[in-house]
Amino acid sequence: MIIFTDTVIENIKEHIASHDPERGGALLGAPHTNIVSEFIYDENAITSSASYTPSKGLTNLIRQAETKNGLVYKGIIHSHPNGFNQPSAQDLIIFEENLSQNPHVPYFVAPIVTRGGDTGKNNDMDLGDDMFLTLFTAYRNTGYNGISIKKPDISICHSKRDIDIFIRSLNNPIHFENGYLKINGINHINTTIKDEGTTIEIVFPTNYPFAAPLILQGKKGNTDLLKMETIGLEWDFTTIDENKLSISLNKSTITLKG
Numbered sequence: 001m002i003i004f005t006d007t008v009i010e011n012i013k014e015h016i017a018s019h020d021p022e023r024g025g026a027l028l029g030a031p032h033t034n035i036v037s038e039f040i041y042d043e044n045a046i047t048s049s050a051s052y053t054p055s056k057g058l059t060n061l062i063r064q065a066e067t068k069n070g071l072v073y074k075g076i077i078h079s080h081p082n083g084f085n086q087p088s089a090q091d092l093i094i095f096e097e098n099l100s101q102n103p104h105v106p107y108f109v110a111p112i113v114t115r116g117g118d119t120g121k122n123n124d125m126d127l128g129d130d131m132f133l134t135l136f137t138a139y140r141n142t143g144y145n146g147i148s149i150k151k152p153d154i155s156i157c158h159s160k161r162d163i164d165i166f167i168r169s170l171n172n173p174i175h176f177e178n179g180y181l182k183i184n185g186i187n188h189i190n191t192t193i194k195d196e197g198t199t200i201e202i203v204f205p206t207n208y209p210f211a212a213p214l215i216l217q218g219k220k221g222n223t224d225l226l227k228m229e230t231i232g233l234e235w236d237f238t239t240i241d242e243n244k245l246s247i248s249l250n251k252s253t254i255t256l257k258g
């Protein structure tokens with residue numbers, strides 16, 4: 001399974017699904033995870049109505065994002081003409097080139113966006129307006145040249161939606177930032193909330209919202225995670241997913257002054 005954050009899905013809708021094919025961009029995420037949490041639109045791609053070739057400039061943007069956020073390159077998403085919801089022969093060549101140019105990438109995430117391309121399978125996601133994302137991954141073959149294509153399940157992590165619901169439930173506007181928090185060398189999807197005296201870190205596990213996020217509270221200016229207090233959450237399985245975070249944070253002992 002490959003997990004996409006809701007922010008990435010929104011970016012894909014805005015920059016790819018709501019335009020004519022072929023358009024594309026890069027996908028990144030934390031190393032050693034199956035999460036895609038960053039999308040970079042490829043403005044200067046070489047495209048026609050039937051092909052998409054990533055630009056050289058995109059490679060630079062990928063390297064910059066890898067350095068800045070501690071993320072790794074996961075793959076390329078691009079759109080296809082109506083109903084053509086699988087990689088073309090040209091795409092397979094590009095996937096193979098990408099795998100050989102990025103030895104640090106274990107497999108290449110390569111979704112195709114098409115109108116009317118619904119296969120009804122678990123590697124499909126409905127993007128609305130009859131647009132669909134069909135997920136493929138490319139693996140290096142061992143022992144001989146070439147690649148293998150798989151169709152993994154796709155899932156979406158609604159961390160941004162759920163944070164927005166919580167922020168709206170507060171009486172006062174409050175400063176918050178969605179980003180990453182490094183714990184034991186691994187970047188986790190994270191939201192930092194700050195008020196006059198407090199910093200709250202909300203760290204999303206890979207199996208959110210099945211599992212509750214980790215909540216850390218510290219005095220403002222304290223960036224030492226070890227000195228922050230862990231806040232327990234009541235995580236109620238009977239609450240609908242989008243309200244779980246908001247309801248449990250509001251019931252918790254965190255204090256925000258706004």
Ligand SMILES: [Zn+2]
Pocket residue numbers: 051052078079080087088091
């Ligand atoms: Zn293609």
